[in-house]
Amino acid sequence: MYKISELAQKVNLSRTTLLYYEKLGLISSKRQANGYRSYSEFDLQRVKLLQQLQAGGLSLKECQACLEAKINREQLLQRLQTLDEDIAQKQKSRELLSSMLGMSSMRDWHQATDKHAPSAHLDWLMTQGFSEKQALRLKWLSKDMNNHEQYMREFEFIFDGLDRLGPSSTGDAIKALSSIPVKTGELLEIGCGKGVTTIALAKHTQFAITGLDNDEYNLSCLKEHLGQQLSLNKSSSLEPARPPSLQQIELICASMTDMPFSDQQFDVIWSEGSAYIMGVKQALESWKPFIKQDGYLVVSDLVWLTDSPDDEVQQFWLDAYPDMASVASRQQMIEDAGYQVVDSYTLSQASWDNYLQPLQQKVAQLEDHVFVSLAFADLQKELTIHRQYLGQYGYQMFVLKLRN
């Protein structure tokens, strides 16, 4: 027999708890002649059994029910499910903490955060010490704070020697130009990359062109291409279409989010496959002041071309470009932002071929190369998606006139 203090010591509980258990009828004492409570070996074991049940996460009430009657399977199953959910949640918290400490990638977290709070996410990345350029590339490419630099090095290594960073063609650019009545003045190309479109625009128009990109390396490739074009045109015995002149193209390394230009400086702003970087809605609004009255904006953007995409492709773009919209809803956004849609067409297969064929060849060449980051795997996945599902989505060119 045990006195209450002895029982309390054996089960590592307080006297008050034991008295409470007794009140619930979980244990029962006998009064000794001196009035002290005494408990049996059976009571000790009941408390130990109770503790074992509590270790399964059951509440005291549930434990009591288990002790007094047959186990209620339904209730236990429910309890198990709640526990599994708690564990999954705790596991997520653990993963997040460990990735914040640099022990693993935060990919899923970045992807999910970007879907629900894109601006706050970008802001937070900059608070963590990333420049705006790095933060934007992290958001769209690496999605990994801890391995971002390695990812970007490998991404640039894959794209080295490839001129197009997205689908485009001279044919599609000329098509857009044909619906713009303004033929001279100033044209700004935003996100000009390595300059394939910049050079095509210089060849086929009279505009003084400014190419803007925030990547020095891309701009240096553009300069090199310009140099090659000039010497090609000089040595050609054929009459050139119209040589692009270096004087006609000015290059500026700056961010599309903070451009060093005057109000109403440009007759035309042109941006292929780049507006999504800061968000199409924001681009439409923040670029507007730089366009002259009666000026034009030409943008291309990835859009859904079907209302019922296959699950796999829908999920892929939901992760990679959560803001991707249908043509109709982009047009609505454009009109709401104060532009009139002058022309809108889906980029041709030739535009995709210009981009995908060299990239596919490069990826095949690098098949045996060892990559540390996910840059190569991500590109392979994207190429597979294009191969299987291109047509359910595509790039749409929008030729827009500023509404007065």
Ligand SMILES: C[S@@+](CC[C@H](N)C(=O)[O-])C[C@H]1O[C@@H](n2cnc3c(N)ncnc32)[C@H](O)[C@@H]1O
């Ligand atoms: C998808 S690529 C398109 C490039 C080019 N228009 C083409 O079709 O090949 C996006 C381009 O935007 C540039 N870029 C990314 N963030 C930028 C920013 N904040 N400001 C200016 N350019 C940016 C990249 O360096 C890259 O050249």
